[in-house]
Amino acid sequence: MPVCWLVSEDDSHKPIQLHHHQTVTLGRGPKTKIKDKKCSRDQVELKADCNRGFISVKQLGVNATNVDNVVVGKGNQVTLKPGQRLYMVNQLYPYTVKFTEETSTPRPVGEESKSLKRPNQMSEDPAKKVSTTSHTDHHRITDGSPPPKKTPEACSDKSESAGHWSQGLKASMQDPQMQLYKDDRVVVIKDKYPKARYHWLVLPWESISSLKVLRSEHCDLLKHMQCVGDRMVQQCPDAHKLRFRLGYHAIPSMSHVHLHVISQEFDSPCLKNKKHWNSFTTDYFIESEDVVAMLEHHGKVTVKEGMSELLKLPLRCHVCRKEQSTIPKLKEHLKSHIS
Structure with missing residues (x-):
């Protein structure tokens, strides 16, 4: 990195x-x-x-x-x-x-990084369980089994309805084939419909339905989630050439709090529409550090009114802010920013 x-x-x-x-x-x-x-x-x-x-x-x-x-x-x-x-x-x-x-692996930062080596964590280094091939086969666990093929139906909005995601997310947390890392507080899974080459979710084992129910006593948990996300980025084989963001959707479609860890080239067939794009490139995507700061200073997370309207904004490149008329044109434009 x-x-x-x-x-x-x-x-x-x-x-x-x-x-x-x-x-x-x-x-x-x-x-x-x-x-x-x-x-x-x-x-x-x-x-x-x-x-x-x-x-x-x-x-x-x-x-x-x-x-x-x-x-x-x-x-x-x-x-x-x-x-x-x-x-x-x-x-x-x-x-x-x-x-x-720098190509060498950075040293762990702070005590939270040490928590990634707890006795009850998975025996393998999370980075060793992640491989990348083409942009249609990201983050599969290297267990020898062939990757599932992504079909247009798999990336459709119907598959992302609130009910499906809510139940699917909880099931994925328990699925060893989806888990990239786990300890006694959190688990990291692959996003089933990644919106970039690298797109992981950090979820607490504790049942927390949404940002709205978070309180100051959850600060340590969210800091640990961020630390785990940072560690995943550090161990990513492409961390030296890609940027990442860690954050939460203001109004998520899933019913369990989850931290997105997502690379910023947005190279994925599952990024298909304006809603997908704006959910990660506008203020709809709230930085992890900002959520923690709100809890520390106010004891709760406040989501501004009208956030859903941000999903309807024009397609703008997140790097140069140039407006694009369609998703295909946006994706073509994004190639100019990828080294």
């Missing part, structure tokens, strides 16, 4: 590596070589998202930290992307962020 580096523009010290989803505090001190006392020792808190290619910047110090010309403000948080500058304090000490490719 990509590796994140914070690079000093005045070349005063070596680039600082920021590990995926690991919080790092920087300011005045030997690591940055900054001696300016207007810069706090704990001036900024940084957290890299290597999959999505940005850093979250939170100002901790009293004096201003800037991202380009925008003052972050003490206690506030903004996003730093490649091409932007982070000024550590008072428009001084500029930094840029760079993402490079």
Whole structure:
């Protein structure tokens, strides 16, 4: 997967590596070589998202930290992307962020990653149970059995009715042929109708019907679900060349809470209509971190009114935002963004 580096523009010290989803505090001190006392020792808190290619910047110090010309403000948080500058304090000490490719497996991040090695988990590494061939045969468990053929009926909207999905999802959780990973809190399964080359679902064993019933006591569970999803991405053989997003549908058709882990090339025969596309490329798709933040700050998840209308929006490329008239034209256009 990509590796994140914070690079000093005045070349005063070596680039600082920021590990995926690991919080790092920087300011005045030997690591940055900054001696300016207007810069706090704990001036900024940084957290890299290597999959999505940005850093979250939170100002901790009293004096201003800037991202380009925008003052972050003490206690506030903004996003730093490649091409932007982070000024550590008072428009001084500029930094840029760079993402490079690394073929070696990243080390696990935090205690949640260790939970993936619990004694009662499946004996095999989840990544070893996933193989990719053509875009019609994704994520099958390598048990020697031939992959099921996807037919137009298998990818149809009728197969995705609420009742079918609700019952099918619960059955899939218990099906060893669908399971890619499991521990005592969650299970990861292949999405039966993947909307991209890689499309997995992380589900809790605990019966939770929807986002609406989540409360603050579920925070640890959702953080663990996100950690498991991140680990699946790290172990994906194409993680170094694909972007992934982790999130929830605002109004899911299934009755059991599930976290989508989906690659962003959207190369799948099951992505067939506007509803499919907009459910993953508009605000209808709520980032995992945003759901956790809502629970931490408000004790519940609030879904804005009118979310269903987002599914009717025009087809727009999620990379360049260019509008396309049909799904086939959109898919053809997407090829230009795949390296």
